[in-house]
Amino acid sequence: MTSTKGLEGIVAAETKISSIIDDTLTYVGYDIDDLAVNASFEEVIYLLWHTRLPKADELAELKQQLADNMAIPASIVDLFKSMPLNTVHPMAALRTAVSMLGTFDDEADVMEPEANYRKAVRLQAKIATVVTTFARVRKGLEPIAPKAELGYAANFLYMLKGEEPAAIEIEAFDKALVLHADHELNASTFTARVCVATLSDVYSGVTAAIGALKGPLHGGANEQVMKMLSEIGSVDNVESYIQDKLDHKVKIMGFGHRVYRKGDPRAPHLRAMSEKLTKLTGKPELYDMSVKIHDMIVTQKGLPANVDFFSASVYDSLGIEHDLFTPVFAVSRTSGWVAHILEQYANNRLIRPRAEYVGPGMQTYIAIEER
Numbered sequence: 001m002t003s004t005k006g007l008e009g010i011v012a013a014e015t016k017i018s019s020i021i022d023d024t025l026t027y028v029g030y031d032i033d034d035l036a037v038n039a040s041f042e043e044v045i046y047l048l049w050h051t052r053l054p055k056a057d058e059l060a061e062l063k064q065q066l067a068d069n070m071a072i073p074a075s076i077v078d079l080f081k082s083m084p085l086n087t088v089h090p091m092a093a094l095r096t097a098v099s100m101l102g103t104f105d106d107e108a109d110v111m112e113p114e115a116n117y118r119k120a121v122r123l124q125a126k127i128a129t130v131v132t133t134f135a136r137v138r139k140g141l142e143p144i145a146p147k148a149e150l151g152y153a154a155n156f157l158y159m160l161k162g163e164e165p166a167a168i169e170i171e172a173f174d175k176a177l178v179l180h181a182d183h184e185l186n187a188s189t190f191t192a193r194v195c196v197a198t199l200s201d202v203y204s205g206v207t208a209a210i211g212a213l214k215g216p217l218h219g220g221a222n223e224q225v226m227k228m229l230s231e232i233g234s235v236d237n238v239e240s241y242i243q244d245k246l247d248h249k250v251k252i253m254g255f256g257h258r259v260y261r262k263g264d265p266r267a268p269h270l271r272a273m274s275e276k277l278t279k280l281t282g283k284p285e286l287y288d289m290s291v292k293i294h295d296m297i298v299t300q301k302g303l304p305a306n307v308d309f310f311s312a313s314v315y316d317s318l319g320i321e322h323d324l325f326t327p328v329f330a331v332s333r334t335s336g337w338v339a340h341i342l343e344q345y346a347n348n349r350l351i352r353p354r355a356e357y358v359g360p361g362m363q364t365y366i367a368i369e370e371r
């Protein structure tokens with residue numbers, strides 16, 4: 001029995017939800033380039049959960065269900081207030097809050113497909129409120145209730161900032177949500193599938209997935225990209241900063257990917273958004289720095305940017321605090337996690353691989369006083 005480090009190249013599940021073939025990403029067979037330009041996030045949620053695009057009335061129904069379920073229990077606010085708010089990372093707060101949401105759901109352990117779908121809707125609706133509520137509570141601000149008439153992207157920005165976002169902000173944020181919604185068997189989605197394959201519940205699966213997304217080799221990279229841009233500070237500093245990191249073999253966040261070789265198809269969309277939005281917000285240097293970093297890494301390491309690289313300057317332009325970047329990713333990816341959880345339940349088998357044992361051979365127990 002031999003192992004493959006990081007399970008590289010191992011096909012561990014069948015899925016109808018998304019695919020990456022020859023660097024092309026599709027959701028249910030629709031090219032991400034097509035969806036990024038044409039689909040709303042709510043349409044993508046429906047697509048991932050039903051493996052088909054919604055008709056107008058079906059989309060309207062899903063939007064209504066999401067709007068109806070956005071409120072969160074007051075205890076979640078109390079939970080946040082009880083946390084060490086000066087130090088807690090929003091991803092840790094989110095992980096804990098999603099777990100707690102499960103305790104309030106009467107159907108948490110009801111495993112019928114209809115009940116699991118209802119939980120999917122509730123969780124997708126509430127996760128936007130959870131993240132924005134945390135963002136406000138930690139600053140001593142009152143949470144803002146969602147407005148039923150706003151779409152998902154608009155509601156998120158509204159609940160975060162307390163004012164209705166401009167059309168260009170809604171459009172950009174909605175596109176970012178579309179681009180982050182699903183990605184085949186990435187680490188957090190695999191985590192969710194492993195968790196629920198024991199027939200554990202939807203909340204456990206998403207809580208586990210949030211934990212996996214948090215790491216800087218996965219979703220946590222977008223916050224680290226912004227940290228790097230802030231440290232660099234100006235285009236003139238890019239070369240020496242990046243060269244120093246490369247000379248010391250430090251990984252540059254937002255580059256490289258386990259699956260993509262030529263490039264991540266989501267990155268050009270985010271790059272275009274970054275160029276446009278950083279100009280509008282009067283911070284074009286963020287984009288210019290990003291491009292210079294990008295060119296250096298591509299030239300010297302041959303590594304293309306992944307989804308996390310240009311999303312950092314996009315989220316900054318939308319006025320989102322830097323440590324909320326990964327929670328925003330989680331808000332979008334919940335749609336994909338839940339789709340995979342429902343797919344796993346529909347054709348379940350326990351996921352239990354083997355490990356290659358590389359420890360010592362058979363030993364005989366030695367009494368403690370003789371060691």
Ligand SMILES: CC(=O)SCCNC(=O)CCNC(=O)[C@H](O)C(C)(C)COP(=O)(O)OP(=O)(O)OC[C@H]1O[C@@H](n2cnc3c(N)ncnc32)[C@H](O)[C@@H]1OP(=O)(O)O
Nearest residue numbers: 216217218219221250251252253254255256257258306308
């Ligand atoms: C949403 C997402 O999860 S997208 C990914 C987000 N993560 C990041 O941006 C973090 C930075 N990137 C990385 O750490 C990696 O590229 C990963 C985790 C994405 C993929 O990892 P793996 O497929 O395991 O590749 P691995 O880490 O083994 O790298 C292979 C080689 O490329 C190098 N490399 C990979 N990524 C980078 C990088 N970002 N900067 C510099 N060198 C890199 C490695 O040092 C290694 O070099 P070596 O063979 O000389 O030791």
Ligand SMILES: O=C([O-])CC(=O)C(=O)O
Nearest residue numbers: 182183185186187258307
């Ligand atoms: O697929 C991966 O390994 C990581 C990734 O890009 C994602 O989850 O969006």
